[in-house]
Amino acid sequence: MPRLADQQKDFPQWYLDVIQQADMAEHADVKGCIIFKPYGYALWEAIQYDLNRRIKALGVQNCYFPLFIPESFMNKEKNHVKGFAPECAVVTHGGGKELTEKLYVRPTSETIMYPTFAKWIHSYRDLPLKINQWANVVRWEMRTRPFLRTLEFLWQEGHTAHATKEDADGMVNAALTMYSDFDREFLALPVLRGKKPDHEKFAGAHYTLTTEAFAKDGKAIQAGTSHNLGQGFSEAYDVKFLDEKGAQQRPWITSWGLSTRIIGTVIVVHGDEKGLRLPPTLAPTQIVVIPIYKTDAEKSSVLAACRDLEKSWSPTIRVKIDDRDEKSPGFKFNEWEVKGVPVRVEIGPKDLEKKQITVARRDTSEKSAMPIDAASASAMESLLKNIQETLYAQAKKHLDDHTKEASTMEDLARLIEEGNMVWVPWDGTVESANAVKDKTKATIRLLPEDDRPVTGKDPVSGKAGTVMALYAKAY
Amino acid sequence: MPRLADQQKDFPQWYLDVIQQADMAEHADVKGCIIFKPYGYALWEAIQYDLNRRIKALGVQNCYFPLFIPESFMNKEKNHVKGFAPECAVVTHGGGKELTEKLYVRPTSETIMYPTFAKWIHSYRDLPLKINQWANVVRWEMRTRPFLRTLEFLWQEGHTAHATKEDADGMVNAALTMYSDFDREFLALPVLRGKKPDHEKFAGAHYTLTTEAFAKDGKAIQAGTSHNLGQGFSEAYDVKFLDEKGAQQRPWITSWGLSTRIIGTVIVVHGDEKGLRLPPTLAPTQIVVIPIYKTDAEKSSVLAACRDLEKSWSPTIRVKIDDRDEKSPGFKFNEWEVKGVPVRVEIGPKDLEKKQITVARRDTSEKSAMPIDAASASAMESLLKNIQETLYAQAKKHLDDHTKEASTMEDLARLIEEGNMVWVPWDGTVESANAVKDKTKATIRLLPEDDRPVTGKDPVSGKAGTVMALYAKAY
Structure with a gap:
């Protein structure tokens, strides 16, 4: 790939x-x-x-x-x-x-x-x-x-x-x-x-x-x-x-x-460097199970274990066993990572010996062993819920960390250039908004719903701001 | 209306x-x-x-x-x-x-x-x-x-x-x-x-x-x-x-x-002379409940009974209480009949006295009393299932009664005119099919999937039929 x-x-x-x-x-x-x-x-x-x-x-x-x-x-x-x-x-x-x-x-x-x-x-x-x-x-x-x-x-x-x-x-x-x-x-x-x-x-x-x-x-x-x-x-x-x-x-x-x-x-x-990351609520497949084996005997016992897990999870969780013979486990890992499946479960002969499964989270890239007995449907549902919350928290932190405030054109331009959304006092004229757009490519994405305090003058016109405006480059 | x-x-x-x-x-x-x-x-x-x-x-x-x-x-x-x-x-x-x-x-x-x-x-x-x-x-x-x-x-x-x-x-x-x-x-x-x-x-x-x-x-x-x-x-x-x-x-x-x-x-x-008839599986509303009252006191007790029924049915059945004050029960009866709702339940003060409800079936137009205690969700589900089967049986009988066979053009034309679908030996040519169409407005709707025996000659050409054809007027 x-x-x-x-x-x-x-x-x-x-x-x-x-x-x-x-x-x-x-x-x-x-x-x-x-x-x-x-x-x-x-x-x-x-x-x-x-x-x-x-x-x-x-x-x-x-x-x-x-x-x-x-x-x-x-x-x-x-x-x-x-x-x-x-x-x-x-x-x-x-x-x-x-x-x-x-x-x-x-x-x-x-x-x-x-x-x-x-x-x-x-x-x-x-x-x-x-x-x-x-x-x-x-x-x-x-x-x-x-x-x-x-x-x-x-x-x-x-x-x-x-x-x-x-x-x-x-x-x-x-x-x-x-x-x-x-x-x-x-x-x-x-x-x-x-x-x-x-x-x-x-x-x-x-x-x-x-x-x-x-x-x-x-x-x-x-x-x-x-x-x-x-x-x-x-x-x-x-x-x-x-x-x-x-x-x-x-x-x-x-x-x-x-x-x-x-x-x-x-x-x-x-999305991250490995591809899509889907919130579990949205994901067509929430858990993908990858059997790992070399011999036919291994294949048989590993697949049986996979099917047992699928059976115990599938009434409430969208599970898929990727049992394609022609693709290697590494290829499958990559593919399901790109597709953003929230949880990957790996099962190989060593896992079976230890009565465990290996669980890889797409949100944090953490990989850990879990006793098979502990891998109940409710445990997996909790895990999916946690992933949902983590994805939200990660995105919220990114948004919060990149929502800034500026009072001068210089700061505004720099913060936009650095990839932020920036609150700025606005005098309410299209001319000022257009001047910012010409200089920074940022447009006003929104004005506050509440009465957010106006912190100073419009950096373009130098006139008193009538409202705060959130500038950002946009799709 | x-x-x-x-x-x-x-x-x-x-x-x-x-x-x-x-x-x-x-x-x-x-x-x-x-x-x-x-x-x-x-x-x-x-x-x-x-x-x-x-x-x-x-x-x-x-x-x-x-x-x-x-x-x-x-x-x-x-x-x-x-x-x-x-x-x-x-x-x-x-x-x-x-x-x-x-x-x-x-x-x-x-x-x-x-x-x-x-x-x-x-x-x-x-x-x-x-x-x-x-x-x-x-x-x-x-x-x-x-x-x-x-x-x-x-x-x-x-x-x-x-x-x-x-x-x-x-x-x-x-x-x-x-x-x-x-x-x-x-x-x-x-x-x-x-x-x-x-x-x-x-x-x-x-x-x-x-x-x-x-x-x-x-x-x-x-x-x-x-x-x-x-x-x-x-x-x-x-x-x-x-x-x-x-x-x-x-x-x-x-x-x-x-x-x-x-x-x-x-x-x-x-559909029938009163309007649409919906199979219960398809019907957006499966049971409509019509409260009947004159005084405020009646209204209060009747509506309470309606809501109790809705509550006991609603997890599995799509129920609607038509509590519009500005419309008469008679108007509502007509409206829900036209809309094809499978079951209408009426509840008035007399019903409450007798601890019963009145149940009207849209499929057969039958109206009967039912003890409130017997009107469980499963009883109503059985009723809906029976209505589904009855609608199918009625339509199937109509289809069967109007599927005929003909061997002469005269019979074919008459049977089509009387509103039937008619099996006829066909010589397989477009010319014969078109001749039937010109005379009767019927076209070949289908040829049999199985090897239905060919019963004689094509009534148009007089040549041996190669296959039976089902003629009918069509939408």
Whole structure:
């Protein structure tokens, strides 16, 4: 097996190597698209399954809207179409004929859903309306990277309508909390929560909340966003309702989404020099068992022991015995390490003699002997739980260690260059944010949700900061 | 609530009424597309969940390929492109520019998957290769009907490659058996299995197997197909492997799919004059509990009893209490009948006095009292199981009663007109099949899998029948 590029020296190549060697995805012949191979798609299936439960727990119902959006629908909300139309794939022919109206392949579904909301919503009794769909969307990206930025990607998009701004704010927050809980609990990903500055918000939104994870290479990465779309879309698509007093009102609308980019996020946050590291909750295989033998007699007794362990663990733990004869144990070790399986168990004739197994943890690379009698399902579950917590703690420490504060442009530039996220007083102007971007390539990832004290002047303009802004280079 | 059209007199309108009143779907503004509303989509989610387990049990792994297929890829297999190109939606512009090569929105994914198979398959050790994807596909249909025929639909498509024809035959059969088991066990749908005549097979296929269900209006409806694609696609896309002797071979390829059309099939097979009837395995709500009360005191004790029942049933049964104050019990009865919920439980003050509940079965319309003490979770599970079996038995009887045999054109035409499927000796020519179609609108749905005895002459040509053919009008 070829070696991975050095994670420290060439992170982008390391990233591509991990995806290829872990057999997660490959470039498709259609530029900018990827093929999700079974190992990569299994992660998305696990993510869907867990997140779907959380979405439903918020009282949201799944549905499905068409892939195609008539051009005239896109054009109704000006800021939205300005943001998305240039990125769209356009269908001009269907059934062998030129279409009288072009169809856009959805880059996101606000413009096709909200005309339907206008049909569904009449009275305050119809609110809140909460729906979600799992779908593919297309955005014509020039620079693509597997999972992180692709022309077609998979996601869920939640869309809700509410009677008041307060209710909509509550939903926007609930969705963001759902994402940060999911990130932490299921993906072992620590994230920062906050608000996007206006110049970085979703096209047409009132405001956008975001969760940002922090990659090993010192860049921030968006891990789920939630938008309060205000009443603009309601007006554009003529969604209205009669309130309890019989007065006509425009509902407040929200949308929120999480995409297959989260798989890339797991790679860049948890991955190490040996490849992917998967949190046990997410891992398709949680424990891989590698039998080690030379003779047929050894093979027989070792495999029997492997199967006994699999049997005792498998009701609750996802176990795989790698009994391929044509591959050496060393090859298997490498392969499962690259694939990020949380626990590797080795069993050879010497282990059997000593009535033990050898347990290697992917999170800490520790390898130790464990008496077979002690290797109960509950012991292995505890181990997996500990690995989950350790991965989270490692990523949290990395994030905390690289979240700094600066008051001068010099410090800001240096800290960004060194691979940090940096809190800086901001005067609230796009000009200052752009000046930082020009100098450091860092953008404002988020503004604080709470009233974080402003510690001084904007280092660009020298004017008083109105808010603290978290700058970072980003994916 | 408006009444449904009469199922006997206007089946097509009844079908549309059921979908609307059961709140399953509605027409989208994009012609030929539908919006899957939560109740309709919930059925698809349940279908996906159950069928996905069966697919994986066949050793098939899920993956995901791009939505867009370059035009040149489509053009490589002549019969296939002839079949599908006229139905395609074509993307000509992306990212604000005209594309140098047009992209087809996938009508099915053979042409984008098999060039990748060529990269994945080198040796007999790489076979069989078995993958599946859950995806949306687009076929430019002129006459559409919700679920049954839509421009965009959702489906799963399995694709496998094998070293030999025998292995491929085995897979084609295994997939068809999976569908017929799934139809029977999960959807309570009896189906006939068989082979499509060549002029009805999948574009580019060696042969096509099909499962056909039988609708209440006397038409056959395809409920899942499985194709042996032979080696034609392997040649067109240059898929090859070295066999155990080191000789170069072309793999045999299969594909098989089941789509959201199956939801329409459930409606037209199980639906009755009161609306949808859902098999308990599929039903999002298996038991709906309707509290009946007038005074606040009644409401309080009745609702308490409802909640006790929900609590005792809910771990294993999907129960819903319809406690809407603004709707009358009669309105609720109608609504849940239209929605096809298998069991309705009514509880009023008189029931409480008698320590009983009233149980209404959707399958037989029987209504009876049951002592509350006897209404255990296991008793209700038995009831649901019985409803599942009854729905299957009813549909099976309808199918059996309407499967006839004919030896003259006159009998064939009459039996078709009376809403039957009819076995007829066939001389094997497209001309004879077309003559029957012209006269009766019936087509050959399938040829027998076994060697069903040929009972005489083809009634069109008067030549000896070479095989029996099952003719029917079809969706």
